[in-house]
Amino acid sequence: MKIVKTGMAGSLESSDVLITVDSNPGKGRNVNLNSIVKRQYGKQILKVVDETLEQLSVKDAKIRLEDKGALDCTIRARLEAAVYRAAGSESYPWENLT
Amino acid sequence: MSAEQYEIRTINLRRASERNQLKTFLLQENLTLESDLDYAICLMDGDRIIGSGCASGNVLKCIAVDVDYQGQALTNRIISYLRLRGFHEGYSSLFLFTKPGNETVFSELGFFTLAKSPDAILMENRSDGFQIYIDSLKIPDDSMPAASIVMNCNPFTLGHRYLIEKACGENERVHLFVVKEDLSVFPFDQRMSLIQEGCSDLKNLFIHEGRDYIISHATFPTYFIKDSKIINDSYARIDLDLFARRIAPALSITKRYVGEEPFDVVTSRYNQLMKEILPENGVDVVEIPRKSCSDGAVSATKVRKAMADNRYGELKNWVPPTTYDFLLSEEGQKIGEIIKRKALSVAKESEQV
Structure with a gap:
C-alpha cells in the first residue's frame, strides 16, 4: 500500500497506543517507538509492527508509536487503521473474528 | 472512581457563562484564558470542571488538571482528544505551550521540546519537524x-x-x-x-x-x-x-x-x-x-x-x-x-x- 498522507489511530489512554503514519517516499520504513514498556517489550512491539507492515505491503513510511502498554492485537489493529487512513483507502478487508 | 466516568465537554467560547467558568478554572491553575483560542474542551465531574485543554489553530495550550484529580492519567485523555481533533483538522504537526515543570509529562505523551524560557516551554509532537523545515530551505x-x-x-x-x-x-x-x-x-x-x-x-x-x-x-x-x-x-x-x-x-x-x-x-x-x-x-x-x-x-x-x-x-x-x-x-x-x-x-x- 502506498502512503499518501498522514494517518492516525489510537489514543494515549492506558493499554492503548497512538500511531501516526506518514509518507516517506523512496526511503523505506522508519519506525519510531516510544513506550512505557520499551525495555521489556520493545523488540516484540517492533516485530508486530514489521509483520503488520509486511502483510499490508507498506514499503515506504514513517511510523511513530506512542505506546501505553497496548497488547499485540491492539497494536496491529491501530496500525492497520492508521495505514488505511494514510493510504486514503476507503475499502477495508474486514476479517471474521470467530 | 474510574477516570472514564468524567465526561469530556466541548466549550463554546462565545458563550459568556461557559467562557467564564473555564476562565475561573484556569485562574485557579495559574493560567490565563488567552484571547486567540478557537477550541476548548473540559473534563467534567458533574458540573465541576476538573481538567481543560485548549487550542489556537495547531497550538495547544491552557492544559490543566485539578490537583484533586491528578494521578488518573486525565492529561492523557485530554491530549488524545486534542491530537485526534488536530488530525481531523488536517494539521501535520501540533505545538504545545506549557510550564517547564510539565516537560516530562508531555514528553511521555509524544511531545519534543523545541524551546525554553524561564516560565514556559514550547514543544512539538514530532521530533523531525524542525529539520524538515531547515532541509526545505x-x-x-x-x-x-x-x-x-x-x-x-x-x-x-x-x-x-x-x-x-x-x-x-x-x-x-x-x-x-x-x-x-x-x-x-x-x-x-x-x-x-x-x-x-x-x-x-x-x-x-x-x-x-x-x-x-x-x-x-x-x-x-x-x-x-x-x-x-x-x-x-x-x-x-x-x-x-x-x-x-x-x-x-x-x-x-x-x-x-x-x-x-x-x-x-x-x-x-x-x-x-x-x-x-x-x-x-x-x-x-x-x-x-x-x-x-x-x-x-x-x-x-x-x-x-x-x-x-x-x-x-x-x-x-x-x-x-x-x-x-x-x-x-x-x-x-x-x-x-x-x-x-x-x-x-x-x-x-x-x-x-
Whole structure:
C-alpha cells in the first residue's frame, strides 16, 4: 500500500497506543517507538509492527508509536487503521473474528 | 472512581457563562484564558470542571488538571482528544505551550521540546519537524557564516530595503526570513513577492518563508495581537531561544540585523530581549537606525496610514517603485479598501468610548 498522507489511530489512554503514519517516499520504513514498556517489550512491539507492515505491503513510511502498554492485537489493529487512513483507502478487508 | 466516568465537554467560547467558568478554572491553575483560542474542551465531574485543554489553530495550550484529580492519567485523555481533533483538522504537526515543570509529562505523551524560557516551554509532537523545515530551505553550503533578518514587511518599504541593503553590504551572505503567518493586512504571498521584486538585484540575499519556527502563531502569538499591547516576555523569549539555539546554528548565522523600533511597544521589547538572549548564544545583534526621509522615519505603519487617508501621492517617498505599482494596482486598491474600513471602525469605536 502506498502512503499518501498522514494517518492516525489510537489514543494515549492506558493499554492503548497512538500511531501516526506518514509518507516517506523512496526511503523505506522508519519506525519510531516510544513506550512505557520499551525495555521489556520493545523488540516484540517492533516485530508486530514489521509483520503488520509486511502483510499490508507498506514499503515506504514513517511510523511513530506512542505506546501505553497496548497488547499485540491492539497494536496491529491501530496500525492497520492508521495505514488505511494514510493510504486514503476507503475499502477495508474486514476479517471474521470467530 | 474510574477516570472514564468524567465526561469530556466541548466549550463554546462565545458563550459568556461557559467562557467564564473555564476562565475561573484556569485562574485557579495559574493560567490565563488567552484571547486567540478557537477550541476548548473540559473534563467534567458533574458540573465541576476538573481538567481543560485548549487550542489556537495547531497550538495547544491552557492544559490543566485539578490537583484533586491528578494521578488518573486525565492529561492523557485530554491530549488524545486534542491530537485526534488536530488530525481531523488536517494539521501535520501540533505545538504545545506549557510550564517547564510539565516537560516530562508531555514528553511521555509524544511531545519534543523545541524551546525554553524561564516560565514556559514550547514543544512539538514530532521530533523531525524542525529539520524538515531547515532541509526545505535548500541552502547551498550552510556552513558559510551568514547574517540574518526577520521581517513581516506589511508592506515592503524603502525602510526594509535600507536595512536589507546594509546587511548585504556588510556580509557575504544574508538570510531573510519573512513572517509566514497570514494575520497581516497584506497576505503572505503578496508580501513575499514584493520583497522578491524589490530585492532582485541583491545576489547574496536568500529569502525564506518563516513558517512555524520564526515569529509565528506557535512561537510568538502575542506579536499578532499588538493592538492589545500585551507584552508577554515568555513568548518573546521562546521565539528568541528557538532562533538562537536551533535556527542560528543550523544555518551558521552569526548576526541578526534589526531596525530600531521607536513606536511599537511589543516590537521594541522584543528587540530589547533579543540583545539579551542572542549574544549569549553567539549571535550578534546589529541594530540599525531607521531610514528617514524629509518627514521622519519610514515605516510600514505610516504607509498603511497614508493608504487609509487616501494620500497615495506621498507613498512614492516611502516605498520602492515595485511596491508603489502594486499599491496602485487593482489588487493593491482592494487591500487599501480593507485598511480604510479597519481605520474607520477603529475611529468609530474610540468615538463611542
